[in-house]
Amino acid sequence: MFRVRLYYVFTIIVIASGSIPKGYDEGGFSASITLKSFEQDFGLTExxxxxxASGLANRTANISSFGVLGAAFGSLIALALADRLGRLRCWRLFVLLWASGILMQVFSSGYLGLLLFARIWGGLGAGGLTVIAPLYLSELAPAKSRGMVVSIYMVILLSFLSLGFFVNYAASVTMPATSEQYRVVMAIPLVPVGIAFICSFFLSDTPRWLASKDQGEKALDILVRLRRSGRNNPSVIAEYDEILEQIHGSNQTLKNVPIMSILKEIATVSTYRERFLLGCTMQTVAQWSGGNGITYYIPKIFTYAGIVGNNTSLITSGAYGILKLVFTMMFTWFLIDRLGRRVLYMAQWKGSNNKSASDAAIASVFVYAVGWSIGLCTVQYLYGTEIYPTRIRGVCYATNMALHWFFQFAVVRVTANMFVSLGIWGAYVFWALVCAIGFVILGLWAPETKGVPMEKMDELFAGRWWMGWKAKRDLTDNVEMPTLKHGERET
Structure with missing residues (x-):
């Protein structure tokens, strides 16, 4: 009989709410800089x-990108803290950092320096959350539904990205163009994240982290509660034994292990090194494919495409966000744990032809949104949390996300200038070339991880890197671990 595991669902929703700062920044804040009140206060009127034009582009790019720059450093802070403090305490710490930055941002009216500082400060929290939340969710979920669980992070992110555009539209048509207009827009995400923060005190840390800190009994208690089962349930016992086997049998304990020792292992153990580089490559392709450049400047891009009027542009931008949300939900709930990661990640190619007709240009942006939603948007977060063993997972994923944010900063910072210096079409040509290169490299390199327990990833990566596409994918809980088709790697 089907039983709803309320504590399990509650935990997922609370932790996945850590995506709201990133999602609302890309939708709510990025759109708020086009409000007349914001433009007047911070000198962004033409x-x-x-x-x-380059001076205006530089100021706009700085305001948009400084939050991303802060997020990059927040990811590095998460690298230092995630294994020491635990996933849950780090999650709360980064929420507080982000919230304090948002409050400074809200009350920075007219003071550009304070706004830029607040963007960096709040970005520290937002960046740390992009590491901790997916990491927590991946360690929480069983192998068969891990893709869906981690991807709920992206569903919530895109929900608030879409909401941000409509909040801006509502503010623009119902409020006068004063400082209060954009203050309200910026402050809204404090409410749902604040509620999630309070709810987090009813949660516990992940069983895998607890076990890695030699708290095995507590880890088992949390696992039993999450699975809503008894201690003698065979599936719970099997999952718990696998966790302990990897941590203790493969020397994956984290107790009193300095970060430099873990970094040395990543650099010297070939299978760790390959997985780390694969995660970095996936983040590089995802960011330089232009996704966040388009998202942060989507109202302006629709204006370039011939949509007249700021309000109309905001509505169209909201529709763009909803399209991404819908296809991400389809991907999350129906495809990611059935078709797998590779098939959907390879759907990254997007239409970017330089057509003069307005309707063709707008259609191309929406076609791109579909491809982004079912591939690059989500897989980069999921894949990076599941391919590493517990001992190096926090360090590797935090480093991957730091790279993610530094590249996103670079993309957001240069996009406005690319539109000026390259002509709008030149930016799209560059992004399309990145997609083409990534399609080939990752198509050869990245093996399918669908349904593979995190404790069995070593088996999956036991072949030559360029034969990853041929790696067997039947390393599930119910199947005996086979030898890979393409030989064994030295370790």
């Missing part, structure tokens, strides 16, 4: 920059 009349102030006549004859100096």
């Amino acid at each position: 009349s102030q920059w006549k004859g100096t």
